[in-house]
Amino acid sequence: MPSIQELTATAQESAKKLGIQKYDIYGSAVDETSVQVDEGEPKQVKASQRSSITVRVWNEKNTMGVASTTDIDAEGLELALSTAREASYFGVKDHTPDFSPEATAALARSLDDKAPQAPVTALVEKLVGAEKALLDAHPAIKGVPYNQLAQRDIDRFYLNSERAARSEGATYSSIYLYSKTEEDGKKPRSAGAFRIHRSLEQLDVAGCIQEAQEKTISHLNYEKVKTGKYRVVLSPDAFLSLLGAFSNLFNAQSILDKQSLSTPESLGSAIASPLLSVCDDALHPDNVAVTTFDGEGTPTRRVSLITEGVLSGFLHSAGTAKRLNAQPTGHANLGAKVTVSPHFYHVFAANDKGENLSLETANHVIFVDELHALHAGVQSLQGSFSLPFDGWMVNQGEKVSIESATIAGDFRELLKSIILVEPEAELTPAGVCPRIWVEGLSITGE
């Protein structure tokens, strides 16, 4: 990819040629390699070098249009600018998006966190070793049908015609292991684990193997669970899955579009148990995929969303902040319609941590480890969910795997039914979160 200085110069030249006065560009370039293995042999290696940009152009009537392209040479950039200008004549006339007032503000930190990419042979060797370790862990584990070890370099940039120009780059490595068991007279069972880090050397491959192994084996002995209402413990991954699925609660653009469970007046209302606090924090020290600015060039920051059960903040773009008399929060995604999305949740216990409960001593609670099919089973505009899950019935610390069951409820009721936010948090790809205990959720089994 050209440097941001080269892109800025090319954009200026093309805009001048086309008579375009006002524009901005957000783009990224990715260089990634991933490997999969099958029974000790590499199955597929993928390598990709790709870049893309999104261009916004404002015309003389101050309406705005967008175009995206993967062709970022001078010719491609010029075509994108002219296409965006054509689209601008169909742009919205009310609340037209504008440059972020913080597009040139100082960033909280600079991000140039590149690590050298490891050779493919090293990736294959590491993944073959992980597959073997899982296959050797238990005679019932017959395969690791889904596995991948990947490394990715990513560069992102934002520039505009008023001389904003920023860029950042980082490297990530990740591993995914999903093993499957087969035993005579029993149904096949499976489970997986995922790890991500900034470099391959520091990637917790052993931890991923250990977690995949333990989870898979723990599902070997399974039983049906009786349909009813249960005290449920949600794993950090499960709770963050639900929080993400219902993120319209905090999304200022969704609120303005009437596509949210909140309204502008919801700020300050109690939406959860006072035990719960939630922030979104792209700059959290545990966030591997840290990003320092959003699609509009606004610096990212920590934003309080729920403070001791009270809705305390929304996620904003420059446009939503202006309409709701707030500050941009660094959550915008550039487009014809600027959308807003969270970065990295930090869920933690408020001062009062709730009941003194433990999985070691609790009787007949259901521990939900992972939720499935969120794309299908969540009615985000109604607040309801009905989802299959992997988990265990836990009694005095003893875990028995649950065979095919669903969990259902209303997310707003769930938030208010929290009886414990455990003190110890775990790191997941979506955020940092402890286990969350909830009273009276519907489970359908047999």
Add this chain to the structure above:
Amino acid sequence: MNLVITAPLSQELSNLEYDSTKHRFDSSWEPLLSTLLGWGRAAGADFIEFFLERVNYISCLAEEDAITSISPRITTGAGVRVFRGKADCYVSTNDLSFFGLKAALEKGLSIMGLQLPAPNSYIPEVVLEPLRDYATTKTKENWLTASSSMQEMGEILLSANQTLKTKASHIQSRRASYFRDWQEILVAASDGTFARDIRLTQSVGCSLLCADGANRSSINQRAGSTSEPNFLRGWNYTSMAEEIAEAAGKMLYADYVESGTYPIIMANQFGGVIFHEACGHLLETTQIERKTTPFIDKKGEKIAHENLTAWDEGRSDKAFGTIDMDDEGMPTQKTLLIENGILKNFIADRAGSWRTGHPRTGSGRRQSYTFAAASRMRNTYIAPGQYSLEELFASVDKGIYCKKMGGGSVGATGQFNFAVDEAYLVENGKITKPLKGATLIGEAKEIMNKISMSSQDLGLAAGFCGSISGSVYVTVGQPHIKVDSITVGGR
């Protein structure tokens, strides 16, 4: 026929130049690609394939009475797949110049432990077949310009949204959306494959959110088509608005479904998602390779109720999953999957065919140049049966009518699930009240034997299928069917 095989010296590699037509995939690409394929073979690769793609995509969104988004996207890219023994690698790039494609090939070769031949080696080109051009033979060249303009997209979506306003009550928000995906592809492979196609896929949809106090309902509906530049102009948005307004009105005050095990009647068209998730994915060779299907060694055996016959095919006129050739250059075909309960065929791409032994079916598909092709469904449906709709309902004492399905998924153990957006309680053969919040879960092996009745009213519906090679356009379909019993999750 005389074939002339040129054999350039490898010394000349750095001096070679090609002048392909940059903005069109035609036979001018043949010298470049046959040379690159020859280099790859000479390097020791067992098989090489190039996939080139140009996309001109646009989406449009109307909210309330305004167009709030028009988003054009122009994409060009290529992928090269290199096979050596059982292993393969896939390298993608945005650079379609000679040197960009050569760099991608070299990277692929080096990943597989291969390198371009030494100086002075003779490198025979791979002889490609004469270009099989599905775009020219089917006059697809004008499809892009014949499709709706930005102006027309906006006007039609605003009219649709206005119609929604007149048909529904308790409206909180209303949206109409459209996208047009124009794609030109070129495939060249070291077995001589050389084929080009143009595809035009379009989709329109409406969504309605209604609210009355604490009661809420949201209903979406989408229609899709391929190969039809006039699709948007012919869209009957009044009919769609009436349907979703009626559904939203009924679901607004619906009770939550009581969880348990029920017989269900599943509506035609999008009800076909049950077969797609519960069986279709498990017949892909990708699943056989991973040993994640219970049907791995069941060809010729009974895997479903004797009343069930199912097809997967690429050629339905204008259906959403229709393609003339797959993304590996193979013409598509109509593939019989299950006949009267007996498993007849699997769905195979090239690599899947090599690795499992099942014949290719023109099913190698991918979302874009960034993915290697994999075995994927196209237009997949359960064939019409012998029963009337009245007979299906009459067979249910207490059950659930699943009129509109949401999405679903299937896991590595054959366990599937899907959501029901619009459901009704059936008592003594009659629909009695609306229900919401239902999720169906089950196991493929079990459910296929419980589809005991099919009516005669086959209907197809447009959908999106996400899997290993990305999100592709598919059709699901079926007549009304009865499932004797299934677990329904609810409250």
